[in-house]
Amino acid sequence: MPPRPTIHPLRTLRTLALPLQTRTHTTSTTPSTSVSASELSHFSALANSWWDPQGPSRALHLMNPLRHDFIAGCLAEFDPIRSVPSTPSPRSSPENNPLRYLDIGCGGGIFAESLARTIPSTRSAERTRTRAASITAIDPSKTLVKIARDHARLDPGVEAHLRSGRFEYRNCSLEELIAGQSATITTTEAGASSTKDGRYDMVTLFEVIEHIDNIPGGISPQTFLTNCLRMVKPGGWLIGSTIARTFPSWLVNQVIAEAPWPIGVVPKGTHEWSKFVNPGELEGWVQEGLMRGEDGVVSRGGTRAVEKASWRCEGVVYFPGVGWRLVKGSETWGNYFWAVKKGE
Amino acid sequence: MRPLSRTALRPYVCPSCQLGRLPARRRFASHTPSSGSPPEIYDVVCVGGGPAGLGLLAALRASPATSTLKVALVETQDLAKARSWSSDAQHFSNRVSSLTPSSVSFLKKIGAWDHLDTSRAQPYQEMQVWDGETGSRISFDWSMETSPFEDLRTVATMTENTNLVRALLSRIAASGDDNLSLFSNTTVSSIVNGTDTPDGPDLSAWPVLSLSPTGSASSQPPTRIAARLLVGADGINSPVRRFADISTDGWDYNRHGIVATLSLADLDPVPFPLGTKTAYQRFLPSLGGPIALLPLPNNHATLVWSTTVENAAYLKSLSPKAFLAMVNAAFRLSMTDLEYMLRMERPATAVSDVEDAHENELTWRLEHTPQPSHLPPIVSGVQEGTVAAFPLRFRHATSYVSPRVALVGDAAHVIHPLAGQGLNLGMGDVASLAETITYAVNHGMDVGDLLTLERYAGDRYATNAKIGAACDVLHKLYNVPGNGPVAWARSLGLEVIDRVPFVKGLLMKNAQG
Numbered sequence: 052m053p054p055r056p057t058i059h060p061l062r063t064l065r066t067l068a069l070p071l072q073t074r075t076h077t078t079s080t081t082p083s084t085s086v087s088a089s090e091l092s093h094f095s096a097l098a099n100s101w102w103d104p105q106g107p108s109r110a111l112h113l114m115n116p117l118r119h120d121f122i123a124g125c126l127a128e129f130d131p132i133r134s135v136p137s138t139p140s141p142r143s144s145p146e147n148n149p150l151r152y153l154d155i156g157c158g159g160g161i162f163a164e165s166l167a168r169t170i171p172s173t174r175s176a177e178r179t180r181t182r183a184a185s186i187t188a189i190d191p192s193k194t195l196v197k198i199a200r201d202h203a204r205l206d207p208g209v210e211a212h213l214r215s216g217r218f219e220y221r222n223c224s225l226e227e228l229i230a231g232q233s234a235t236i237t238t239t240e241a242g243a244s245s246t247k248d249g250r251y252d253m254v255t256l257f258e259v260i261e262h263i264d265n266i267p268g269g270i271s272p273q274t275f276l277t278n279c280l281r282m283v284k285p286g287g288w289l290i291g292s293t294i295a296r297t298f299p300s301w302l303v304n305q306v307i308a309e310a311p312w313p314i315g316v317v318p319k320g321t322h323e324w325s326k327f328v329n330p331g332e333l334e335g336w337v338q339e340g341l342m343r344g345e346d347g348v349v350s351r352g353g354t355r356a357v358e359k360a361s362w363r364c365e366g367v368v369y370f371p372g373v374g375w376r377l378v379k380g381s382e383t384w385g386n387y388f389w390a391v392k393k394g395e
Numbered sequence: 396m397r398p399l400s401r402t403a404l405r406p407y408v409c410p411s412c413q414l415g416r417l418p419a420r421r422r423f424a425s426h427t428p429s430s431g432s433p434p435e436i437y438d439v440v441c442v443g444g445g446p447a448g449l450g451l452l453a454a455l456r457a458s459p460a461t462s463t464l465k466v467a468l469v470e471t472q473d474l475a476k477a478r479s480w481s482s483d484a485q486h487f488s489n490r491v492s493s494l495t496p497s498s499v500s501f502l503k504k505i506g507a508w509d510h511l512d513t514s515r516a517q518p519y520q521e522m523q524v525w526d527g528e529t530g531s532r533i534s535f536d537w538s539m540e541t542s543p544f545e546d547l548r549t550v551a552t553m554t555e556n557t558n559l560v561r562a563l564l565s566r567i568a569a570s571g572d573d574n575l576s577l578f579s580n581t582t583v584s585s586i587v588n589g590t591d592t593p594d595g596p597d598l599s600a601w602p603v604l605s606l607s608p609t610g611s612a613s614s615q616p617p618t619r620i621a622a623r624l625l626v627g628a629d630g631i632n633s634p635v636r637r638f639a640d641i642s643t644d645g646w647d648y649n650r651h652g653i654v655a656t657l658s659l660a661d662l663d664p665v666p667f668p669l670g671t672k673t674a675y676q677r678f679l680p681s682l683g684g685p686i687a688l689l690p691l692p693n694n695h696a697t698l699v700w701s702t703t704v705e706n707a708a709y710l711k712s713l714s715p716k717a718f719l720a721m722v723n724a725a726f727r728l729s730m731t732d733l734e735y736m737l738r739m740e741r742p743a744t745a746v747s748d749v750e751d752a753h754e755n756e757l758t759w760r761l762e763h764t765p766q767p768s769h770l771p772p773i774v775s776g777v778q779e780g781t782v783a784a785f786p787l788r789f790r791h792a793t794s795y796v797s798p799r800v801a802l803v804g805d806a807a808h809v810i811h812p813l814a815g816q817g818l819n820l821g822m823g824d825v826a827s828l829a830e831t832i833t834y835a836v837n838h839g840m841d842v843g844d845l846l847t848l849e850r851y852a853g854d855r856y857a858t859n860a861k862i863g864a865a866c867d868v869l870h871k872l873y874n875v876p877g878n879g880p881v882a883w884a885r886s887l888g889l890e891v892i893d894r895v896p897f898v899k900g901l902l903m904k905n906a907q908g
Contacts, residue, residue, distance in 0.1 A: 104845045112846050116838035165839030177463070180837055206623075206841055207436050207596035 085275045086191040086224050087264040093320055094158060095194040101159030102202050107318040108161070110308075111258070114292075114375045114386075115161055117367055118257060119169075121377070121388040122290060123180050125363060129392050130182075131252040131287045147178035152186040153251040153282055155225050156259035160199030163188035166255075167209050167218040185217045187251075189228055196222040225278050226270075250284045256291035260333070261326050272328065277340035286395040289337075292367075292388045296327035300385035330364050330382045330389065337362070337391045359394025421602070423586040423638035432619075434589065434603045437467045437576070438842060439832070440622035442583055442604075442635050444470030444477075446492075446556060447804030447821035448628030449563035450507075454829035456570035457505040460836045461829070467576040467620060471609050474579035478564045480557045484693055487515070489654045489781040491697040492559070493551035493674075493689060493815040498822040502562075505829075510569070511554070511562035517690045518552040519672035523769045526873070527679045528730060528882050530767065550674070551815065553689050553697065578618070580609045586638040589621050601843075602638065602799055624843035625800050626828070628821075631790060633806035639797040645790035645809070648870065650683050651707035652812055653700040653784050657722065658776035661694065675771040676813075681730040681876040682706060682737070684787075685813050688726070688771045696774065698722060699812055701870075706737055707784045713741065713753070715777045720753035722774050724760070730876065732760050787811055789867055795856055796848035801828055807855075810863040811870045820859050827854045 100106035132149045148171055157163040169181040190196050200220050203209045212218035221228065232249040256279055263272045283289050294300050301324050309319045341356045365388045366381030381387070439455060441448045452468050455461040482488070494502070502508045525532035567575070585605045589598030602625045605617040627635025636643070676687040684701030691697055700710070700722070710721060724736055736756055790809040795802045804821030831851040835842045875882065 104849070116834070116840065119838040168839040168841065177459075181839070201597075204597040205600065207598070210596040 084191075084224050084226055085263050085270045085278075087262065090262045090264075091192055095192050097318060098159065098192075098194045098198050101161075101195070101198050107321075108159070110317055110369065111161055113369075114367065115165055117375050117377060118162055118255075118292065118388070119165070119180060121292075121365065121390070122253070122255075122288075124365075125288050125290060125390045125392070126182060128363070129286070129288075129361070131284065132182075148176060148182045149184050150182045150252040152181075152183055152253045152255065154186060154188040154255045154257075155279060155282075156256065156262070157188035157190045157199060157220070158192075158195050160188060160195075160202060160220065162255065162257050163199065163218075163220070164203055164206070164209055167203070167212050168206070170212055170217050172208060172211065183253075185219075187219045187221065189221045189223050189225065191222070191224040193222050196220050225275070225282075229278060229281070248284075249282075250287070251282055252284055252287040254279055254283050254287070254289045256289065258292055260291060260293045260328055261322065263326070265326075273336040273339060276333075276336045277343050280337070280340040280391075280393065283393045285393055288390055288392050290388070290390040292386065293333070294322065294327045294386050295329045295383050296324060297329065297383050297385070299383075300324070300327060303385050330387060333389055334362055334364075341391075341393070356394055361392045363390040363392075364388070421586075421588055421638055421640060423583075423634050433592065433595070434598075434619035434621040436465070436621045436623070438464040438623045439466045439626060440602075440604060440620060440624070441466070441468045441626040441628055442633075443628035443630060443804075443806070444468055444472065444474055444560075444577075444579075445628060445630070445804065446559050446563065446818055447825055448626070449560060449567065450502075450505075450822055451626060451628065451803060451825040451829060453507050453563045453566045453570075454501075454505045454825060455832065456567055456575070458829065458833050460833045462570065463574065464832075464836070464842070465574040467578060467622075469578045469581050469583055469604070469606060471580070471582050474564060474577055477557070477560050478568070480561050482515075482557075484514070485695075486778060487656045487691050487695055487697065487781075488555040488557050489656050489697065489778075489783055490556040491553055491654075491656075491689070491691070492556055492818040494554050494559075494822070495551050495816075495819045496549055498819045499549075499552055501822055501826045502559075505566065506569075507562050507566040510565040512558055515558050515692060516552050516554045517672060517692050518549040519674050519690050520549055521671055521673040522550055522676070523673055523771075524676045525678070525767070526882075527677050528681070528876065532767075532769075553691055556818075576620075578606055581606050582609050583634055584617055586625070586634065600798060622799065622843070623841065624832070624848075627800065627802045627806040628804050628825075630805045631788070631809050633802065635800060636792060636802055636806050639800040639802075641792050641794050641797060641800075641802065643790045643792050645788060648684075648701075648787040648789065648811065649704060650701050650787040651704050651784040652787055653698065653702065653707050653710055653782065655698045655718075655722075655783070656691070656778040656781040657688070657696050657698055657719070657774040658778070659694045659696055660773040660775040673769075673771075675726065675769075677726055678873040679725060679730065679733065680873050680882070681734060682725075683874065684870065685873065686722070686725045687813075687815075688722075688774070689815075696771075698774075699815075700725065701787055701811070701813060709737055709741075711782055711784055714751065715779075716751040717741075717753035718782065719774050719777055720751060720757045724753075724757045726771055727766060728757070728760055728764055732764070789863065791860060791863060795824075795852040796845065798845055799843035801848050801851060803828060808859050808863055811866040813869060814862070814866050816862050816866065820862060823858065824851075824855055827851055 097107055101108050104112060152166055154163045154166065163186055166181060166183055166186050169179045170183045170185065171177075171179060188199070190199070200213070203213055203218070203220070209218060213220075223231070260272055260276070263270070263275050265271045279289055294304055304322050304327075305324045307315070308317045309315050309321065337360075338357045341360055342354065364382050366378050366384055367375050367386045367388060368378045368381050368384060369375050369386070377388075441451055448468060448470070452466060455464060455466055499508065502511070523532065567577075583604050584607045586602050589601040589603040591597040591599045598621055601621045601623070603619055603621045604625070605619050607617040625635055625638075627633045627639070629635055672690040674687065674689045676685050678685045679702070683703035683706060686698070686700040688696050688698055702710070710718060713721065721736065724733060728736070736753060739752060739756065788809050789811060792802055792807045795807050803824040805817070807824065808820060810817055810820070828851045831847060831854070832842050834840075834850065835847040840847045
């Protein structure tokens, strides 16, 4: 991709950017990273308009409520933490919202912030739709994480979660997060009650997998997915969304969506059709990821892990003037949600 | 609906200008605000405690998803007084609204209907509407559309606004006082954007209201509250709308609406089927607008007469007897007769004589005027102190929303009362806004964010514009006097509407809301 011309406000943002966060694992120069340099620069350039409801990210903003609907559907199918039926918990209790979330590739925080808003402000509260107790959101772009943090301060409720640690932004890649966790297991205030292995009940991966480069011999979408699955607790969900690599999706996403105004809805260069992933491919990668298990090598119990897992997939279609709608059977048309439940 | 201009201009405004454009210059202040301690933060702050504002609050308290939101309502009047309002069965307030079935079902859904004194509310099933110039008529009669085994469909339910306000207040009180603040007897002295606290949240795009007690010289510093979503339910001169820098389009009709509570002579023919109540409306093109008589319980009725400012002043100055004669005449006499009677000399002193000039004139002229069927009963009494006039206006805000601001009810739109839709549009607004807020809470959206609010605006703007425009067109159409082509087209129009069931059904369903 050719270098994009620098936009004025962005330069200001860059100079304003906070000094580099000290990380516990900065010295490790990992050769394999899932972060594509050109993708990083493209999305950083969009940073200043990320939260503008009329801006280039409008389509993403409009899709966000459907992510909540899809998550609610997954939780209705299988709840990672079921309350013990013998002890009927009171209507307001911390057990109502026990789930720990990890959002990988949070960008400017559109999903992460909306999820943080569903975390109750008091420990004892009525059951929410997402049942979220905490969320950690990571992104490799320093600019975007800064945008996300700044935007979170505009909402006192979300800002309070940032201060209490129930909501956390980290400027790191997934590989860095894993490396950091194996070095020092940090437990935040909110996370203290959960298991100490650093894994999460719910891991989300919205519009990320299609931006992962396939470098022969290095990182690939498949190894990236295996890493994502390693972050999911047994019985937890890995939930994502992406775009299928089919003729309708090429027409919609490359030709129409990136067309000049007033037809186009996303900025040119946002998507590369060749990186899109079909539901079948994704399911295959997920199965391989599950077989590889915790240590990254194919284990003997792998087949059982695949059998115990369950797979969900649902297409979404954008209707101009109406917005996004979940449409059954439209997975291969373009955008779709997918989810895999890890066996207990 | 998002204003078209903003969408159309999108590519021509550079993003940084666009960002700077919205929050700029947002300010409404009658005093300079004193900033001190950080403001108390609320999720929804509603300015205005009329039916719309209270309806929104009651709806938010009723829905499980939104009942945990921290809400506040600011009202200049005494809400305790409104809560304890009472009246006997023979007296009715002159501020009465006709609630459409959809407004009633909204009030039932939020549990407010149970708190309403339904013995003071009057549903009606039939509507007689006719043209005073040509005599052509349209009868809105549900009985044609319902099977004989079904209950008759209600066109609308007449309810005093005080009764409705009291019901909403007790519904809100029944929801408890957790996360709820009612600022009664309180005025909004200023609305400004908040500030960015370095070690806390950034409220620089949040409206912060300074509240002070009504009428008192404020010696103590005003209460300051910040609103995630500031709702303007504060009427035609909405301060919230001024703060949001939203302009309005519209005009004055140069007409006044005369209202009064009337009692009826017991001459109403036995209705069929039994218990059926009828509303009557006669268009008076030469007099500036329609006269309507809408039923109230216990043989009472409420009057809404839209007419020129001069006629309104004349009518208001009449003795009760003469006023009643004019009301009866307006449903029965020709335009020429009415114009004559509206120019009659008024006695200089209130003559408590048995004889009344207007009454005599009416009796004499009735003998020479052929009477159509379906006339309203004769009005025989006017409740003291209920004759009042208010100016008729058309207003429509250019937008219902702005970041962290939403307008509902009269703050967003004021329409001609000829279809009795004003309050119903307000109820439709708050039902839609409450639904939007519920959706936002369930999907992790910020309830004050434009992405949330554009759902509300998209839902309501076109609907309200359509009904407002329909009332405006009807007003203009029925203001052309004489028997010229417009009157001819008018009568053809009404007759076509009456003959073609499909068109009429559509109209009636729209009138129903």
